[in-house]
Amino acid sequence: MGLALRLLLAFVVIGSSVASDNVDLWPMPQSVSHGGQKLYVKKDITMSMVGSTYSDDKAILKDAFQRMVDLITLNHVIDGISPSALVLTCVNIVVHTPEDELNFGVDESYNLTVPTTGDPLYAQIEAKTVFGALHAIQTFSQLCYFDFTSRLIELNSAPWIITDTPRFPYRGLLIDTARHYLPVKIIKGVIDAMTYSKLNVLHWHIVDEQSFPIEIPSYPKLWNGSYSYSERYTMSDAVDIVRYAEKRGVNVLAEIDVPGHARSWGVGYSSLWPSQSCREPLDVSKNFTFEVIDGILSDFSKVFKFKFVHLGGDEVNTTCWTTTPHIEGWLNDNHMNVSDAYRDFVLRSQKIAISHGYDVINWEETFNSFGDKLDPKTVVHNWLGEDVAPKVVAAGHRCIVSNQDKWYLDHLDASWEGFYMNEPLKGINDTKQKQLVIGGEVCMWGEEIDASDIEQTIWPRAAAAADCGLQWRSLQMTQD
Amino acid sequence: MGLALRLLLAFVVIGSSVASDNVDLWPMPQSVSHGGQKLYVKKDITMSMVGSTYSDDKAILKDAFQRMVDLITLNHVIDGISPSALVLTCVNIVVHTPEDELNFGVDESYNLTVPTTGDPLYAQIEAKTVFGALHAIQTFSQLCYFDFTSRLIELNSAPWIITDTPRFPYRGLLIDTARHYLPVKIIKGVIDAMTYSKLNVLHWHIVDEQSFPIEIPSYPKLWNGSYSYSERYTMSDAVDIVRYAEKRGVNVLAEIDVPGHARSWGVGYSSLWPSQSCREPLDVSKNFTFEVIDGILSDFSKVFKFKFVHLGGDEVNTTCWTTTPHIEGWLNDNHMNVSDAYRDFVLRSQKIAISHGYDVINWEETFNSFGDKLDPKTVVHNWLGEDVAPKVVAAGHRCIVSNQDKWYLDHLDASWEGFYMNEPLKGINDTKQKQLVIGGEVCMWGEEIDASDIEQTIWPRAAAAADCGLQWRSLQMTQD
Structure with a gap:
């Protein structure tokens, strides 16, 4: 109030x-x-x-x-x-x-x-x-x-x-089809609604530890990790969604979140798990892990034509790596600790994505842990707090702002006023550094919502962000 | 369980x-x-x-x-x-x-x-x-x-x-556009979904004490009682909705609920209220009240072509009639108590509806209070409990079953099992009396829902009623 x-x-x-x-x-x-x-x-x-x-x-x-x-x-x-x-x-x-x-x-x-x-x-x-x-x-x-x-x-x-003209070139909304499957029709409805607020990037967090709903032709057993036989997207569905979005001026940013948030991958290919009893993060010690990432990104590159792909990289708990003998041995053989292994996993994945023509977006933990090692073209995706963006752009990286206290739509207690007043450029004074903030994104994580309530949870708060932080404030109005 | x-x-x-x-x-x-x-x-x-x-x-x-x-x-x-x-x-x-x-x-x-x-x-x-x-x-x-x-x-x-072939000719769903306005598009969506469960009557509880959203050309100030300037339906909208429904095999049953549940009528015509300080039920003492009812039903008859119109008649608190001097005087002049006046109001309204070609449906309080006086073609709409239908059909009236403990969708604690197992013919043994139960109806009252959640509150429980009480139980299946 x-x-x-x-x-x-x-x-x-x-x-x-x-x-x-x-x-x-x-x-x-x-x-x-x-x-x-x-x-x-x-x-x-x-x-x-x-x-x-x-x-x-x-x-x-x-x-x-x-x-x-x-x-x-x-x-x-x-x-x-x-x-x-x-x-x-x-x-x-x-x-x-x-x-x-x-x-x-x-x-x-x-x-x-x-x-x-x-x-x-x-x-x-x-x-x-x-x-x-x-x-x-x-x-x-x-x-x-x-x-x-x-x-x-x-x-x-x-x-x-x-x-x-838009204030920022990247004005995003995240949806999450791993925690709850969203039918194609619902995704299209979300895209339609985005256009009313002139949002232009649908960040599709497709897979996560809970489910793997999308078809990957190179590794067809991956979608064995879907919730059910019918809670799936074919690659043709993905093409259809991308075309639908592009026709409305909305880019589709695909994400695979590695090496954490990937337990569902092992339902089809159990060797991606460190072991049967310890299933996440992906097994860093095997070439097969990176072959699968390469296969996914190769298939993605035929469908998701946006300049960027999102490789996640957040919330990696490496316990399974140190408690699984063959991985522990591999770490020792390579003289690495788990921090080194996490860094190498992210950087190796980045190289694969770049080889398929993508610029990479990673969640901010990658920057916080080894920002100086990231590919220089990496876009760092903020989510933890509002003090990271100034550090990211000072280091010369591009940044997307999604600080969870203000712009996470699954935080039902986050008010529209908070969405409205959030400022992506807060704490950044240098003009060139400001330009490295390519925009912001509101995030509709899927744990607590499904097709029945996703739209009314996204709106109207996403529109508050679109008017203020992402476009031009309502104040900038003149009358003749 | x-x-x-x-x-x-x-x-x-x-x-x-x-x-x-x-x-x-x-x-x-x-x-x-x-x-x-x-x-x-x-x-x-x-x-x-x-x-x-x-x-x-x-x-x-x-x-x-x-x-x-x-x-x-x-x-x-x-x-x-x-x-x-x-x-x-x-x-x-x-x-x-x-x-x-x-x-x-x-x-x-x-x-x-x-x-x-x-x-x-x-x-x-x-x-x-x-x-x-x-x-x-x-x-x-x-x-x-x-x-x-x-x-x-x-x-x-x-x-x-x-x-x-359907078990009952009347398989209804009530929506309520007085407690929350429902956009035309949402009403059409509800109609589409009804067809999946083969429900065939949309009972449109259009107006109530809270708001009067529909245009009545004969008395154009009635929709001054709408919630806002834009939360309205034109008569052309109503025609459009009826055509949309009919094209899908769904009849539209219009309701005005008199003499109670009508406070919004007086926003445009305050003489319909007993007084400025006591606004419901409608003023029984004035001819104008019945002229307005006649005007509404005349306008309805050009749009709502279903055999029936619903005149409500439930939950009538007559206190305003006895505490308003001019009505109290009128009661005395006519040697009536409030029960007589309630009865006469309902019967006079029935005659008006019949003059416009309708058969009348009334909520069960009318039957419970003066069942022997109702027009013989009256359909009594049960809602209070499950023991009324046997009495209604024993008295030779037709009946629609909507016992609130089982078939009120706004009762969020009413389980799908309750919806499924509710039996409209319970307690009726005579074959001819059974035929007087023309069907049942599930009721989505509007106090606690709006456009954002009406569909997910109606379904899947309405479908449970449609499979069992209203159609044929899933048991009646054979295999060759």
């Missing part, structure tokens, strides 16, 4: 750049100005692309536009009688590059103008890429609402001039 | 008519026999209607078939290679009547056969009406499953011969 109150005060004291009326845009674009005219949106509003160098062969824009039209009716029946004037009949979308390949760092900026004059009257979107245009369509949808008196879609406070 | 154990025992002791393998059909059809052959279902399986006298002009079957095809993939990618033989390529649906008007008592029976020979190999559905055919499509979908090894839709244990 105290924090909520301070938020309100902040809105008041920020001065003349804050509109006194409500601008119902979320996340708030970088710059917004508007007037006071009411328009009506034609029920069968159309999309045109006059002036685009982009062809929309894959129907990315066409389908997004249709989804937007469905969305703004909120399933109500539009049966009012439009006035003859002030009816928006079209949205013209100008995309300035023909490419439609999504990846890290793609330009996501856009301009959106909704004029009050013109015959026909049409809104205009300009964007460098189709992915910026997708964001503009989302913003446009938030200007529209179904009015119960006119029974029409109305658009208030025109004309609008909106320019927007 | 004890009950679950007894259920298991019942399966075992029923004798030779029970299959030793699992037949995964739910609710269990009236008669099922099957063999042991595996078939594959063509990815783009088609529907034909050779031999039908029904034209499917409204695409009821065509759309249901497409939904079924989408459903059986569970959003997986079908990318296996079909064998050349034993592939089901088509479902031929023979409907023997051209009419497609849904209402109470429509024939819902069907036969479904899935043979193992034929070129082309096709399943056959026969039904008297399109609504029986819809049930057959649901049953067919439950025979199909995505197999992770073949990556195809498989259908085990063919040939199948299934005949089915």
Whole structure:
């Protein structure tokens, strides 16, 4: 309550750049100005692309536009009688590059103008890429609402001039299909909802100690570790999910969490376990372990085309390595202690990932333990506390912020105010170091949720992070 | 646990008519026999209607078939290679009547056969009406499953011969949009899920003391009693919901609960309240009260075409009538006590509903208080306990069973075993009296749920009621 109150005060004291009326845009674009005219949106509003160098062969824009039209009716029946004037009949979308390949760092900026004059009257979107245009369509949808008196879609406070570009190139949400299996349809629903908040990375924590739901063609017995015969994803399902996400401007970051969090791997290949009685971390002493990692990452590289792969590396309890005779012997033969072995495991896995064309993301324990040995292109994924990011960027590494006290969605007592006020750049003053923070991520770990409640646990708190820490604060609004 | 154990025992002791393998059909059809052959279902399986006298002009079957095809993939990618033989390529649906008007008592029976020979190999559905055919499509979908090894839709244990007809003509689910508003999309989702369990009546408890979300064109200020400007349904929305439901074989039963449970009516028309300080039940002394009821039911009759309307009549606390001077005077002038006034209110409302072509359903308090005065065609809706239905049918009235201890979904401590074992005909021995029990209904009252958790609170317990009390127990299964 105290924090909520301070938020309100902040809105008041920020001065003349804050509109006194409500601008119902979320996340708030970088710059917004508007007037006071009411328009009506034609029920069968159309999309045109006059002036685009982009062809929309894959129907990315066409389908997004249709989804937007469905969305703004909120399933109500539009049966009012439009006035003859002030009816928006079209949205013209100008995309300035023909490419439609999504990846890290793609330009996501856009301009959106909704004029009050013109015959026909049409809104205009300009964007460098189709992915910026997708964001503009989302913003446009938030200007529209179904009015119960006119029974029409109305658009208030025109004309609008909106320019927007994301504050960070990486705006993530983690889902976890190892603790509870999530049906493909649910994952697609999560992706749809991400687009409303302009989040652009689905971090798919696919496997963990509890289950291994995904097919790995190179080592087909791995998914014997699934919870059941039907709680599985084929590689074709993964391709389908990735395509679905990319069509919505969302990258899919795949994770295998090694060497800990991998007990389920041994259900199909028990030699990956140190022993039958001690099953985690993966057996560091065997080449087979790294052959399997290589097989997984080779298969991943055909499906998960995002620049990054996540190799985990957190919470490694090495007890099984010192209590299993053949591993203890191997450590002695190689003059290593368990810390050395943990480091070598992570670095060897990194090399395999790099050989498949990936940049690597690792959880922060790897940096905390041997940061100077990590591949220089490693992105360090913070989760433990908020004081790590400044150290990571000072060491020249890139960083993703997910401090658990503020941005872990499975912490049900973490308030929306905490999500809202969390600042990824806290404690970082140097401009170049700030640029090494590529963004942040809210994490929906799967122990306590399943398909029945994942959406209502993610939202609305993830949207609070999206508006503030990841996009532009609602304060940065201007009015003409 | 004890009950679950007894259920298991019942399966075992029923004798030779029970299959030793699992037949995964739910609710269990009236008669099922099957063999042991595996078939594959063509990815783009088609529907034909050779031999039908029904034209499917409204695409009821065509759309249901497409939904079924989408459903059986569970959003997986079908990318296996079909064998050349034993592939089901088509479902031929023979409907023997051209009419497609849904209402109470429509024939819902069907036969479904899935043979193992034929070129082309096709399943056959026969039904008297399109609504029986819809049930057959649901049953067919439950025979199909995505197999992770073949990556195809498989259908085990063919040939199948299934005949089915519902045990009761009224198989209801109540939703309550007064305690929490439910968006149209959520209501449609509930309707979709009802069809999987072959429930056929959506009892829409639209308004109550808390809110009045629906538009009434005759008295347009009534929906001033909605929770907010946007938590409303237009009459066009209601038409849309009714059409959506009918296309899926689900009737929509509308309810206004009078004279209690109606405080929200007075937000728009405060003279419906006994006084500003005493707002419920509706003012029995004013003609205006009954003019409004007439207006609502007149408007309803243009939208809700089901044979029945529900007029509530439960939990009427008449204190406001005796403590409000003008009503107390009216009672004295008419030589009535509050019981007389309650009775007259209900009977006068019944006459209004009948004048608009409806048969009336009332909650059981009306029967318990003045059963001999009710219109003889009244359907009494049980909710308080399980001993009322025998009295209702002995008095010659029809009855719907919803005893709250077993079939109230808002009772989170009501177990699925309780839902499963509840028997609508308990205590009724006479065959003709049994036929007066037109069915049962599970009730999802809205105080403690909203759009975020209504589906997972309804299911799976509603399905337990659908299999046992409302359809045919899983025991009634035969094997050849």
